[in-house]
Amino acid sequence: MKRSAAPRANVKRATHTADRRPRRQSARAWAPPDDPNIAAAGFLHDMALLQRTERSRFGYKRAAKMVAAGIDRSVRELIAEGTLRDVPYIGPATERIIAELIASGGSAIVADAVAASTARGEVEKRQAFRRAYLSRYAMRQALDAPFAESIVSxxxxxxxxxxxxxxxxxxxxxxxxxxxxxxxxxxxxxxxxxxxxxxxxxxxxxxxxxxxxxxxxxxxxxxxxxxxxxxxxxxxxxxxxxxxxxxxxxxxxxxxxxxxxxxxxxxxxxxxxxxxxxxxxxxxxxxxxxxxxxxxxxxxxxxxxxxxxxxxxxxxxxxxxxxxxxxxxxxxxxxxxxxxxxxxxxxxxxxxxxxxxxxxxxxxxxxxxxxxxxxxxxxxxxxxxxxxxxxxxx
Known part of the structure; x- marks a missing residue:
């Protein structure tokens, strides 16, 4: 079985606590938790690759890092509450992209920017480097899920x-x-x-x-x-x-x-x-x-x-x-x-x-x-x- 690879980021202590409602899952066939945070981080990294200035690139990367590895709560919950902008490094541009993701499962803003860019090939290559990673939020969900007692914990x-x-x-x-x-x-x-x-x-x-x-x-x-x-x-x-x-x-x-x-x-x-x-x-x-x-x-x-x-x-x-x-x-x-x-x-x-x-x-x-x-x-x-x-x- 051949596999290419996947994603990364830095970890800071969480600034939000999760509202966790775990459901009973199979011990051996548990699907990964729904992870809008890691998906949002991916879109923000795509946008970072398209920026012309280092300052803009850094802004998108910093926001991606925070939603992927810095918060315990789902961005879906934060959007619903209207509190996403309370997360450090999330501004109007990054909020719009994440809101699109939650509303539609994708982002027209990012898709249009990638389509118009000469960096499309690099974006697609980097997307393959983010496979099967867990955000901090998804990690917490997996730790709290009610698995059989035999499963490592x-x-x-x-x-x-x-x-x-x-x-x-x-x-x-x-x-x-x-x-x-x-x-x-x-x-x-x-x-x-x-x-x-x-x-x-x-x-x-x-x-x-x-x-x-x-x-x-x-x-x-x-x-x-x-x-x-x-x-x-x-x-x-x-x-x-x-x-x-x-x-x-x-x-x-x-x-x-x-x-x-x-x-x-x-x-x-x-x-x-x-x-x-x-x-x-x-x-x-x-x-x-x-x-x-x-x-x-x-x-x-x-x-x-x-x-x-x-x-x-x-x-x-x-x-x-x-x-x-x-x-x-x-x-x-x-x-x-x-x-x-x-x-x-x-x-x-x-x-x-x-x-x-x-x-x-x-x-x-x-x-x-x-x-x-x-x-x-x-x-x-x-x-x-x-x-x-x-x-x-x-």
Whole structure:
């Protein structure tokens, strides 16, 4: 199964609270919630591409970001109440476009502007980069929907397995991340700074990794069993499917996430590359497998069913990366992975404390896909989780 990619944006704290009226849904076949916010953001991004001045482009992008990732309520409700203009960065022009969308399901303003523009091809290309993303509003709907108790939820989630500290491109200390994790109710986290093969992200040398591990030991001692910090690493998948860490170097860590950070705009099939990474000794998690970015790039093209089948046979977990820009993999591909028997890791990919709640997006996609908690490694008890990690390190 081949997939191109989809959408992105930044997240601010919500300025509105949602009026949620969840309906009973099937555990395995729940359709994504109606998401006028993500549709509105798409139209506003289309308009941004057509603007002649940077100021106008920025205005549309800022409004798109807010309706997609900054508010908990549906723009449909806000239009009905007459309060859409109370949302930051929504002005008369953006309000008219959103009102058209709610009234008709489309926007003549945007359609006419695109038709008259020489940028039509670029607009259509970017539209394909927004597939199967959730707005903040839709994410909240998915978290609150009354699924069967077996389906993964916030209540069954024990800890985040991808985050970055000051040892690579994060901005928080390990102790700060641990403090925040305890406040979120976690019993475990994994610090997964970048490996040395990604210098642009401040990738750690092996000497730095040794020093980091001493710091993690001290943090674990400090928290006295309330939280376990695991010594992870995010390794890079190279062009041939190998990793930038040798097999011996991987053994230094308690687990390895293998992620693509290059060749993400290529149109060629990269199935062999991704399967090669899954087969590499010591890999526990295939991180943000597509490498997609909202409104920016489609990410890796591959026969994902083949990739997932290989991962399932080796008990390598498939990550749902909750970073708003990534949402990778999404609920559509997650259903395919579930059908192939995969394990899953639902992570924030946080680089700051404010990004730790991105796990909510990963959980929301997993719920829409119908993934049970017993297939999610973040939900396992400590003994089962540690046994799986030991198995992956052999």
């Amino acid at each position: 916030r209540a069954t989630y024990r800890g985040d397995l991808q985050m970055h500290s000051t040892w690579s491109d994060g901005v928080e200390s390990i102790a700060s991340l641990a403090d925040a994790a305890i406040a979120l109710g976690y019993t475990r986290i994994g610090v997964t700074d970048h490996s040395y093969g990604l210098p642009i992200a401040g990738g750690m040398s092996m000497a730095s990794a040794a020093r980091q591990h001493r710091e993690i030991d001290a943090v674990n001692e400090q928290f006295g069993g309330r939280l376990r910090v695991y010594k992870g690493i995010e390794a890079n998948i190279l062009a041939d499917g190998s990793l930038d860490l040798s097999r011996d170097e991987r053994r230094v860590f308690e687990y390895v996430i293998a992620s693509p950070h290059s060749l993400l705009r290529r149109s060629n099939d990269q199935t062999a590359r991704i399967i090669g990474a899954v087969r590499e000794p010591g890999v526990a998690i295939l991180g943000h497998p597509q490498g997609r970015m909202y409104n920016s790039r489609p990410g890796v093209r591959a026969d994902w069913r083949r990739v997932f089948r290989e991962a399932a046979s080796r008990r390598v977990a498939i990550e749902l990366d909750g970073n708003w820009h990534r949402q990778d993999i999404d609920f559509e591909l997650a259903r395919v992975a579930l059908d192939e028997g995969c394990l899953f890791a639902l992570d924030s990919d946080a680089h700051s404390l404010g990004e730790l709640p991105f796990t909510d997006y990963a959980i929301a996609h997993a719920r829409i896909a119908g993934i049970p908690a017993n297939r999610v490694v973040n939900c396992w008890d400590a003994k089962t989780f540690d046994r799986w990690l030991s198995e992956r390190r052999r």
